[in-house]
Amino acid sequence: MRGRDARTSRLVDVELDESIGRSTPDIEHERAVAIFDLIEENSFQPVSDDGCGPYRLRLSLVDSRLVLAVARQDGAEVITHILSLTPFRRIVKDYYLICESYYEAIRSATPSQIEAIDMGRRGLHNEGSQTLRDRLSGKIDVDFDTARRLFTLICVLHWRG
Template sequence: MAGVATQRIASILLPEGPPLPSRFAEQDREQAVRDLLLENVFSPEGLAPGPYIVHLALRDGRLLLDIRDSADAPLRAFGLALGPFRRLIKDYQMVVGGYEQAVGDGAMEARIQTLDMARRGLHNEGAELLRERLQGRVTLDFETARRLFTLVCALHQRI
């Protein structure tokens, strides 16, 4: 099963932009990148085995995935409409903001746990939607989709 180990993202590149609105959001983005590079399943349909470099960006209301080989030569690029993700992104950012405020205010543990559960639920929903929207183009495992959804939310915060 040597091919399975190569069907992965070796590097993910995000466009430069303004800093994220909070230290918590920046840490969330950094953790998603670290976890993604540590372990992921990313198998683009019809491409030779990776590993791959992925340039991820938001442009003109679309999520752009620019998949490249290990020498950074373009292999395939495509965009996904952000419309289906907008509610989830908005809700996710609202819950993360509430979580950050609750932690900063020293809120009761029960409130923090409730917000964390809501955040995880939205995260899971976003991951499933991303997998569904990429069906037939890229096969992802659930954890890879979760981490990519985190990065989509981080990119969205910069606009």
């Protein structure tokens, strides 16, 4: 994303469509935090719309696919990208398992055990983030940190509590 303007190559709003469904207050809070973190710092540029942002992103689920509807800040539609969630299933499942282990370890494990589990958790998160970048390649340019924040949001959308 070299040469692009950071003021325009970014998201200023992320909305979850009603197809996502609502959940418990704790999960809704986690979703709100993930969205806040994503909006706070990101680098996001649809390949077909060079420098015409900033952008709004509306996420929805259709037939187990994540729909990313991108519009300019004024609401003008830019692109809709449908992302199969199949490549993420194993990563998200493993990520949740290791997160559970991490939260259990915090209560009783040694600092070195906690650190080892956390390294595994970060590794899975990085794998999911890179998978997301690869799946968006040629359609939407995001830097790795933005992909990490988007992957966090995808994980939270799958969290059932």
